[in-house]
Amino acid sequence: MSDLKNDRFLRALSRQSVDATPxxxxxxxxxxxxxxxxxxxxxxxxxxxxxxxxxxxEVTLQPLERFALDAAILFSDIxxxxxxxxxxxxFTDGEGPAFERPxxxxxxxxxxxxPDPEQELGYVLDAVRxxxxxxxxxxxxxxxxGSPWTLATYMVEGGSSKGFSRIKSLLFDQPSVLDxxxxxxSDSVTLYLKAQIAAGVQAVMIFDTWGGVLTPADYQRFxxxxxxxxxxxxxxxxxxxxxxxxxxxxxxGAWLEDMAQTGCDALGLDWMIGLDEARRRVGSQVALQGNLxxxxxxxRPERIRxxxxxxLEQFGTGNGHVFNLGHGISKDVxxxxxxxxxxxxxxxxxxxxRSDGG
Amino acid sequence: MSDLKNDRFLRALSRQSVDATPxxxxxxxxxxxxxxxxxxxxxxxxxxxxxxxxxxxEVTLQPLERFALDAAILFSDIxxxxxxxxxxxxFTDGEGPAFERPxxxxxxxxxxxxPDPEQELGYVLDAVRxxxxxxxxxxxxxxxxGSPWTLATYMVEGGSSKGFSRIKSLLFDQPSVLDxxxxxxSDSVTLYLKAQIAAGVQAVMIFDTWGGVLTPADYQRFxxxxxxxxxxxxxxxxxxxxxxxxxxxxxxGAWLEDMAQTGCDALGLDWMIGLDEARRRVGSQVALQGNLxxxxxxxRPERIRxxxxxxLEQFGTGNGHVFNLGHGISKDVxxxxxxxxxxxxxxxxxxxxRSDGG
Numbered sequence: 001m002s003d004l005k006n007d008r009f010l011r012a013l014s015r016q017s018v019d020a021t022p023x024x025x026x027x028x029x030x031x032x033x034x035x036x037x038x039x040x041x042x043x044x045x046x047x048x049x050x051x052x053x054x055x056x057x058e059v060t061l062q063p064l065e066r067f068a069l070d071a072a073i074l075f076s077d078i079x080x081x082x083x084x085x086x087x088x089x090x091f092t093d094g095e096g097p098a099f100e101r102p103x104x105x106x107x108x109x110x111x112x113x114x115p116d117p118e119q120e121l122g123y124v125l126d127a128v129r130x131x132x133x134x135x136x137x138x139x140x141x142x143x144x145x146g147s148p149w150t151l152a153t154y155m156v157e158g159g160s161s162k163g164f165s166r167i168k169s170l171l172f173d174q175p176s177v178l179d180x181x182x183x184x185x186s187d188s189v190t191l192y193l194k195a196q197i198a199a200g201v202q203a204v205m206i207f208d209t210w211g212g213v214l215t216p217a218d219y220q221r222f223x224x225x226x227x228x229x230x231x232x233x234x235x236x237x238x239x240x241x242x243x244x245x246x247x248x249x250x251x252x253g254a255w256l257e258d259m260a261q262t263g264c265d266a267l268g269l270d271w272m273i274g275l276d277e278a279r280r281r282v283g284s285q286v287a288l289q290g291n292l293x294x295x296x297x298x299x300r301p302e303r304i305r306x307x308x309x310x311x312l313e314q315f316g317t318g319n320g321h322v323f324n325l326g327h328g329i330s331k332d333v334x335x336x337x338x339x340x341x342x343x344x345x346x347x348x349x350x351x352x353x354r355s356d357g358g
Numbered sequence: 359m360s361d362l363k364n365d366r367f368l369r370a371l372s373r374q375s376v377d378a379t380p381x382x383x384x385x386x387x388x389x390x391x392x393x394x395x396x397x398x399x400x401x402x403x404x405x406x407x408x409x410x411x412x413x414x415x416e417v418t419l420q421p422l423e424r425f426a427l428d429a430a431i432l433f434s435d436i437x438x439x440x441x442x443x444x445x446x447x448x449f450t451d452g453e454g455p456a457f458e459r460p461x462x463x464x465x466x467x468x469x470x471x472x473p474d475p476e477q478e479l480g481y482v483l484d485a486v487r488x489x490x491x492x493x494x495x496x497x498x499x500x501x502x503x504g505s506p507w508t509l510a511t512y513m514v515e516g517g518s519s520k521g522f523s524r525i526k527s528l529l530f531d532q533p534s535v536l537d538x539x540x541x542x543x544s545d546s547v548t549l550y551l552k553a554q555i556a557a558g559v560q561a562v563m564i565f566d567t568w569g570g571v572l573t574p575a576d577y578q579r580f581x582x583x584x585x586x587x588x589x590x591x592x593x594x595x596x597x598x599x600x601x602x603x604x605x606x607x608x609x610x611g612a613w614l615e616d617m618a619q620t621g622c623d624a625l626g627l628d629w630m631i632g633l634d635e636a637r638r639r640v641g642s643q644v645a646l647q648g649n650l651x652x653x654x655x656x657x658r659p660e661r662i663r664x665x666x667x668x669x670l671e672q673f674g675t676g677n678g679h680v681f682n683l684g685h686g687i688s689k690d691v692x693x694x695x696x697x698x699x700x701x702x703x704x705x706x707x708x709x710x711x712r713s714d715g716g
Contacts, residue, residue, distance in 0.1 A: 163652075163653060163688045163690070164653055165653060165656050165688070165690060168651070168653035168654075168656055168657075169653075169656040169657060172653070172654060172656065172657035172658075172661050172665070173657050173658050173661060212630065213630075214630070215629050215630065215632075215651055216630070216631070216632045216635075217632075218651075251609065251630065253611070253612050254611050254612065254630070254631065271573050272570065272571075272572070272573065272574070272609065272612070273574070273612065274573075274574045274575075277574075293526070293573055293576075294521070295521060295522055295523060295526035295527075295530070296526075296530060298523045298526055298527040298530065299526075299527060299530035299531050300530075300531050303530045303531055307530070330521045330523070332521070332523060
């Protein structure tokens with residue numbers, strides 16, 4: 001990290017002292033920014049934006065021009081791996097991602113293979129290299145992937161789902177076929193994250209958007225176990241062992257202890273769990289990232305500051321907190337409100353770090 | 359209950375011994391049944407079905423003809439109270455409920471008043487009386503309402519919401535105005551449930567669909583406290599004190615202790631919490647209703663039986679379990695699969711009740 005001008009984010013992830021709590025925002029490069037919407041319009045569609053490294057780099061950097069964020073996150077999508085497997089990812093406005101060729105049976109699943117990141121996801125790695133060069137050490141760059149369970153959900157359902165009828169039929173009726181798919185996806189995500197790290201990302205995050213629709217036992221087997229396999233493989237490789245891994249399952253308040261025991265470095269938290277409670281339960285094992293209600297950004301600036309103060313007070317003094325929302329920023333948020341949040345985190349957190357920072 | 363031929367459900371709610379675990383299903387009168395779809399088509403639209411006591415009665419009884427269910431639940435909607443307040447409830451296919459005249463500011467909220475159930479919700483009470491007569495003591499009848507927070511959410515958003523921007527802006531920026539609205543709704547729900555009980559319902563359930571989108575502190579103030587107020591008022595009135603009250607907040611696994619301390623008789627559980635854990639935490643205070651993953655009904659019959667067996671085993675021996683799904687039954691479920699579930703609950707639960715039943 002010697003060339004890094006702002007290492008608050010990486011220090012917080014390894015629970016070292018910082019001068020102020022670092023902050024970044026899920027989906028910080030996104031639709032709430034008019035300059036993002038302009039590039040998106042220029043690109044024509046979402047996947048062109050993802051697959052054109054210059055454009056992906058441009059929108060990755062946009063929020064850093066406006067806000068004093070402590071990390072950049074690569075602009076990409078959680079579903080790039082199934083796209084590279086040949087499922088054909090597209091986006092419908094309003095309805096979200098949709099695959100042209102979903103996989104719905106054992107035969108289709110067995111025809112899939114682990115993508116070679118340099119060959120089939122080269123556009124992501126090119127974007128990483130470009131962003132690192134453009135960032136020039138200003139802040140660290142985060143890479144990411146969807147979790148195996150979340151990828152499987154979209155691959156089998158074909159897109160967003162309310163009832164999860166197809167993936168759950170597979171889970172209930174042919175659990176070992178689902179295990180096969182998840183094993184393939186764990187290996188694919190591992191290779192993909194290793195390639196992102198080799199290209200330059202300085203931390204990785206695994207987004208498990210849909211782990212929270214599972215029973216406790218199904219979560220263990222079908223969501224957590226595949227994520228544990230990825231963490232284990234990353235930590236076993238000297239090339240990637242030191243890169244912090246953040247796990248985020250939405251709706252996982254009940255399972256934090258199990259998540260913390262995977263060997264990951266940090267947990268992302270949604271806003272349905274108190275940060276004080278989360279710290280009490282797992283704060284001695286992992287750093288914690290979160291967890292302001294994303295809707296807080298609809299409030300008046302003085303209320304936003306008060307809510308930031310409350311989250312900081314819940315975490316309290318000591319190390320290991322990265323400020324974030326509990327979910328991605330909404331597209332109809334006023335960007336000025338995010339500026340209020342970012343500045344409030346830095347300003348109001350300094351007193352909590354005095355005893356460590358000297 | 360002397361004239362009740364099947365009192366398993368009421369006995370389980372008061373944690374008395376039963377010969378087999380009672381079962382009913384949220385939305386058991388609904389779109390997955392072809393005979394329901396036929397009546398709905400005859401009625402023309404959903405609200406006509408709700409507001410015509412003969413039709414509401416007919417669809418309430420339909421699932422009892424097919425399945426050996428241990429309770430009937432009145433066919434109605436959780437949003438009848440705001441409709442009676444003049445907001446104009448309608449339903450759009452695919453998008454769910456929508457109010458013609460949402461309330462969005464303090465002035466609009468202060469113009470609202472508590473509906474008189476006999477005057478403005480007479481169609482619900484007529485349906486209750488009709489169903490009780492037609493049931494003739496076969497099984498008990500459940501009445502219900504949406505929770506104040508859930509009603510407020512729809513009233514302010516105007517319909518279903520993903521980001522809850524309007525209700526949360528109100529919550530953050532004008533919390534005391536939201537408190538006023540919730541107070542009005544608590545009083546309205548209390549009167550409404552008292553009127554349903556006077557008309558003949560033998561248990562009541564409060565559906566808090568959206569409590570799970572709140573932080574722990576906001577849940578306490580804006581969802582749980584208004585529900586506690588309803589329970590307290592029902593339990594303070596000799597006319598309603600003995601009628602069991604079931605509280606159900608989707609996504610409330612972390613807050614079961616607080617819910618159990620409201621004075622309610624039972625908690626409805628979603629499938630994200632283990633029934634064994636829930637029983638350990640609150641089973642000495644309240645009965646538990648749930649909690650099979652609704653998607654289990656997509657599985658093969660033998661898997662459905664195995665999953666029913668697992669839920670029964672999680673609860674174990676002893677009293678105080680009402681079997682249900684963890685959420686409403688999905689519209690694309692095969693009704694024959696529900697028959698498998700209901701029969702499996704009765705058959706497989708008998709061994710757990712032998713020591714009590716003699």
